[in-house]
Amino acid sequence: MKHGVSNDTITDQINSLFSTILAEQKKVSKVTPASPENAHVTESILKEFTAMRGKGFFYNYLSSGRGHGPFTELIDGSVKYDMIGAIGVNLLGHSHPLYIKGHLEAATNDVVMCGNLLPHVEALDLTKELMDSVKDSKLTHFWFSGSGSFSNDTALKLVWQKSNPKYRVIAFDNAFAGRTVATQILTSSAEYRDGMPTSIDVDRVPHFDQKNPEKAIETTINALEEIVKKYPDSHCALMIELIQGEAGFVFGPKEYYEAVFKWAKDHGLFVWIDEIQTFGRTTELFAFQMLGLQEYVDIVTIGKALQCCGIMFSPELNPKPGLIAGTFNGSLVSLNVGAKVLKYLKEGNFYGEHGRIKQIEKNFINRLKHLAKNSCRDKITYMGGVGTMISFEVGNSSKDVTTKYLKELFNNGVIAFTSGHDPAVRVRFLIPTSITDEQIEEVLKIVEATAIKIL
Numbered sequence: 001m002k003h004g005v006s007n008d009t010i011t012d013q014i015n016s017l018f019s020t021i022l023a024e025q026k027k028v029s030k031v032t033p034a035s036p037e038n039a040h041v042t043e044s045i046l047k048e049f050t051a052m053r054g055k056g057f058f059y060n061y062l063s064s065g066r067g068h069g070p071f072t073e074l075i076d077g078s079v080k081y082d083m084i085g086a087i088g089v090n091l092l093g094h095s096h097p098l099y100i101k102g103h104l105e106a107a108t109n110d111v112v113m114c115g116n117l118l119p120h121v122e123a124l125d126l127t128k129e130l131m132d133s134v135k136d137s138k139l140t141h142f143w144f145s146g147s148g149s150f151s152n153d154t155a156l157k158l159v160w161q162k163s164n165p166k167y168r169v170i171a172f173d174n175a176f177a178g179r180t181v182a183t184q185i186l187t188s189s190a191e192y193r194d195g196m197p198t199s200i201d202v203d204r205v206p207h208f209d210q211k212n213p214e215k216a217i218e219t220t221i222n223a224l225e226e227i228v229k230k231y232p233d234s235h236c237a238l239m240i241e242l243i244q245g246e247a248g249f250v251f252g253p254k255e256y257y258e259a260v261f262k263w264a265k266d267h268g269l270f271v272w273i274d275e276i277q278t279f280g281r282t283t284e285l286f287a288f289q290m291l292g293l294q295e296y297v298d299i300v301t302i303g304k305a306l307q308c309c310g311i312m313f314s315p316e317l318n319p320k321p322g323l324i325a326g327t328f329n330g331s332l333v334s335l336n337v338g339a340k341v342l343k344y345l346k347e348g349n350f351y352g353e354h355g356r357i358k359q360i361e362k363n364f365i366n367r368l369k370h371l372a373k374n375s376c377r378d379k380i381t382y383m384g385g386v387g388t389m390i391s392f393e394v395g396n397s398s399k400d401v402t403t404k405y406l407k408e409l410f411n412n413g414v415i416a417f418t419s420g421h422d423p424a425v426r427v428r429f430l431i432p433t434s435i436t437d438e439q440i441e442e443v444l445k446i447v448e449a450t451a452i453k454i455l
């Protein structure tokens, strides 16, 4: 369907701008240090920013708005490999042609934001693309929200309304659910809600235990049984991140989830899956599809790589009028790009055992294994993950050592982030799909050199 204004002149000019912008962005194509005279530029600008927001930054990073594929340029002119992509947002990498095209097309519209009351075609197109990608499940509806956290908040409202008055939620140890009032309570880490009142009843059970896989089902099911014994007939839903992002990409096999979800269904609970970080990044579009769990899923929250956020849910969970509303669906750029990203991922060769995402996973894991056995023996001690979500442990895996390693890695030209908690903190990579095999090789050379230098 047509969006915005168009005529031959506009089309020609968009095409010409598109090529010119892409050609300029493509110049950002290799790791480059800042020049000596610019070495402290980012740090001093961030000091001003820190003073205003009242809180410092993990890295001396401020983007110049230039970057291509896995490369990002900082305001000081240095260029680094971006292996974290705004914590998972930039799945296609920097200045991807679809991102540029989506921006230019959105500029032909009459407004910036798409309202919920009087929507634009972009909201319909994205919803259609999404619903088409989950035809193998019970999910038939999609509702936009402003952030991943807010998607989870909305999901909570839907399961509460349908289960009223059973308001207790079952969540998992080490899970992350977001930063709203509700989601900080669903999140496992107590330090994230220091000083907050407890207004929602959440019961937590252990997730898949990578160190004791044979006992994992039994451990989780026993904990679930304990909970329902303590609070009979009180729970509405079981909320789970299938691949726990903040925990360092912890996940189990299909059998584990099947056992847990069968238990949930036997106890009348909705199965609520948080795919905010996993969307697009595993070896299928959704992690629940990769794990073959379609039949159990009642509600799924998404965000990040989609460029906008929302919830997909089954007809049973469609709420009464009045429960959900909101001003925005999202910006027209994010809705337009979101639909393009979805189409591209579905139509390209990304998924399945022979897709590009599986190749990226294998390349990283095999190379990390090789390093751990050779030059980085006792320095790289664990590697794991799935698809474009890869993690590894360095030295004694403590927070201090991992943070020191990450800062040095940053200085050497690779940006990553932490995950997990002491004593098993991990280096987390959320890798762009546009990375080439040669670039993977170069990233891992920097990983290796940094480990050898400081561990």
Ligand SMILES: Cc1ncc(COP(=O)(O)O)c(C=O)c1O
Binding pocket: 087, 147, 148, 149, 150, 152, 176, 177, 178, 179, 241, 245, 274, 275, 276, 277, 303, 304
């Ligand atoms: C699994 C998961 N759930 C929820 C959220 C919250 O999303 P947002 O930061 O967009 O509110 C995140 C963000 O990191 C996440 O990884």
